[in-house]
Amino acid sequence: MKKSSDCTEILVGKAASMDGSTIVARNEDGYGPINPIKFVLHPATDQTGASFTSAVTGVTVPLPDHAYRYTGTPQADQSDGQYEEAGINELNVGMSATETTATNARVLGYDPLVDDGINEEAMVTLVLPYIKSAKEGAQRLGALLEKYGTGESNSIAFNDNEEIWYLETAGGHHWAAMRLPEDCYAIAPNQTLMQEVDLNDSDNFLVATDLVDFVEKHHLNPTPGHFNFREIFGTHGEDDAYYNTPRTWYGQKLFNPEVTDQQPTDQDMPFARKPAKKIAIEDVEFFLSSHYNGTKYDPFGTFASGSADDQKKYRPIAMDRNQCSSILQIRNDVPADHAAIQWIAMGFFAYAPYVPFFTNINDTPVDYQNTTTAVDVENVYWLNKTLSVIIEPHFHDYVEAVNAFREGCQSYARQRVAATDAAITGDATTFLTQSNAETAGEVSKRTHQLFDDLVKHGLLLSKTAWEKGQNL
Secondary structure, three states: OOOOOOOEEEEEOOOOEOOOOEEEEEEEEOOOOOOOEOOEEEOOEEOOOOEEEOOOOOOEEEOOOEEOOEEEOOEOOOOOOOOOOEEEEOOOOEEEEEEEOOOOHHHHHHOOOOOOOOOHHHHHHHHHHHOOOHHHHHHHHHHHHHHHOOOOOEEEEEEOOOOEEEEEEEOOOEEEEEEOOOOOEEEEOOOOOOOEOOOOOOOOEEEOOOHHHHHHHOOOOOOOOOOEHHHHHOOOOHHHHHHHHHHHHHHHHHHOOOOOOOOOOOOOOOOEEOOOOOEOHHHHHHHHOOOOOOOOOOOOOOOOOOOHHHHOOOOOOOOOOEEEEEEEEEOOOOOHHHOEEEEEEEOOOOOOOOEEEEOOOOOOOHHHHOOOOOOOOOOHHHHHHHHHHHHHHHHHHHHHHHHHHHHHHHHHHHHHHHHHHHHOOOOHHHHHHHHHHHHHHHHHHHHHHHHHHHHHHHOOOOOOOOOOOOOO
16 A cells, blocks of 8 residues: 655645746655656546445445546556546646645544545545536535545645635544635645634635534534634644644745744744745745755755754655656636646656646646556656656756756746647647647657766766776
8 A cells, every 4th residue: 555645735826826826736755665656637437327446445435427537647556546646627626635644643532534435545536527616626525524534634735716725634534624815825744734714704614514513522622712723633743843844934934035933843833824925836846846945954965054964854845755746727817728737747856847738638648648667767757766866866966957957947848838828729629738748748858868968977976986097
């Protein structure tokens, strides 16, 4: 069974983004064992009488009669579940699932996790093909959790062109969801994070049908008169302070540099903040690819004052267990038939570029969908994973070339999105499928060239290189 992924997520409301998009983005981390990832498209399907049975828990769930087309980033080997993780459906609704969190032991005493419920591996499959809005996504998933339960603590995010909804599970059968204020961003680093929930405001909050009664019955609320979801259901341990909260601290340091009184281990940082300036896709990419850059906590040792202990003190956002990163962008400044883009990076995101894929398509590029369980650099996942093995031991020898490669790909990606927006004609689905193939093909070509350059340069870095007479 796949080990729970310790991921990092960022949400950006439409009034907080530079171009008015809603953005839901997450790094999927993994290993234990290694689970190679691919990018696929599921066509729309009529399926009267169909059901889904989980390969992980055995739960069987009846399905609606029609499934919308949607993208996904599942495992190549699905013998222990699909884990589709992130995608956008044909109605321009995005879903990212999941961010591993934790429910405190007190709550689990009254509502334990279950062995035969709906876990991460099934959530996108059971929800994304059947929803028409972000809020509807939270409602459908919440109803499934109440009925079937879950064996994990997770957060899940949904977006459409207007709203972002963020749902957190609590125990085996409980949950709450909030609408992110549109002028805010939020960072989720493997914690229960929602704070004050207004139980009377169904426009901005949704909760399990018996959540209030459950909390009252078991005396779970430490602050009567308030309903702070983080206080009631979350954890506040030392592992949070060193594994989780530093990632929130760094993100808020990037997007609110005027806030100078927070420390990496603070456990009372706000979940949602208004950024000091509006956030672009490139800012999201930088955050998800970051490793405490410019601080003494950078594990690559790029900040002179950082000691060896400092560099190992906090869990970074970009790390060698990165699997696949998806930025789900739903735009408002173009027609709906090409408004949705799923930006994908595979491998270690400190090195890998993000590639923009329009999601109104009928297929994905071959080297994104042909991922194998064995190492093969003819697919994008293993190409980037192999690059990370080459780069990390010689980071400072390669960093200039890697940064130039990533920045070049970033500019190219922007050019391709703009060119596609301007040139789209005829059948949008066919046009966008072909455009995606051209974009991905160019980035893959550049990545193979980087691979070639770094391998050849690396052959000159051997510690056993020796020239005759060099010590005479």
